[in-house]
Amino acid sequence: MAANFYPPCPQPNLTLGLSPHWDNGGLTLLVQNVVDGLQVKHKGRWVAARPTRGMFTVILGNYMEVLSNGRYKSVQHRTRVNKERMRITVAVGHRPENDAIMAPAHQLVEKDGGLRFKSLRFGDYMKLHQIIVSEGKHALKTLAFQQDTAVMPSQSADERAVE
Ligand SMILES: O=C(O)CCC(=O)C(=O)O
Numbered sequence: 263m264a265a266n267f268y269p270p271c272p273q274p275n276l277t278l279g280l281s282p283h284w285d286n287g288g289l290t291l292l293v294q295n296v297v298d299g300l301q302v303k304h305k306g307r308w309v310a311a312r313p314t315r316g317m318f319t320v321i322l323g324n325y326m327e328v329l330s331n332g333r334y335k336s337v338q339h340r341t342r343v344n345k346e347r348m349r350i351t352v353a354v355g356h357r358p359e360n361d362a363i364m365a366p367a368h369q370l371v372e373k374d375g376g377l378r379f380k381s382l383r384f385g386d387y388m389k390l391h392q393i394i395v396s397e398g399k400h401a402l403k404t405l406a407f408q409q410d411t412a413v414m415p416s417q418s419a420d421e422r423a424v425e
């Protein structure tokens with residue numbers, strides 16, 4: 263769980279509350295104190311994800327995109343700060359154990375006719391993620407197979423594991 267406190271900022275256009283990122287787990291449930299700030303990347307543009315009183319905002323993360331073999335997209339998001347009002351959010355993230363294998367569900371792979379992501383231990387993914395993110399890249403780009411190199415689900419998990 264993470265609690266985020268964004269104090270009012272006299273020059274909100276000069277800074278961000280949180281830099282653009284993708285969440286790592288499956289789902290993040292977010293409670294917001296009904297002050298705008300969250301933005302999601304949609305078709306190349308930042309779009310406000312406005313809070314509604316009494317509702318959770320649900321953010322899909324990288325684990326969900328891999329598990330769903332790419333059907334559900336992990337959303338890039340960031341936060342802005344507000345000139346007059348403080349903003350408080352509480353984010354509860356689901357993430358698997360480090361020893362869990364992060365891999366597409368085989369039922370979907372069969373239906374989709376191919377594996378869209380390499381599989382690896384979630385703990386190893388988190389280590390890899392640190393390096394990739396420090397280079398300013400999206401971790402799933404590294405795990406994704408190119409369309410022409412996709413392997414079939416009959417391949418064993420060991421063969422598929424990232425070195
Ligand atoms: O504070 C927010 O609106 C977003 C928080 C967030 O993205 C996170 O904790 O990963």
Ligand SMILES: [Fe+2]
Nearest residue numbers: 283284285339
């Ligand atoms: Fe986030």
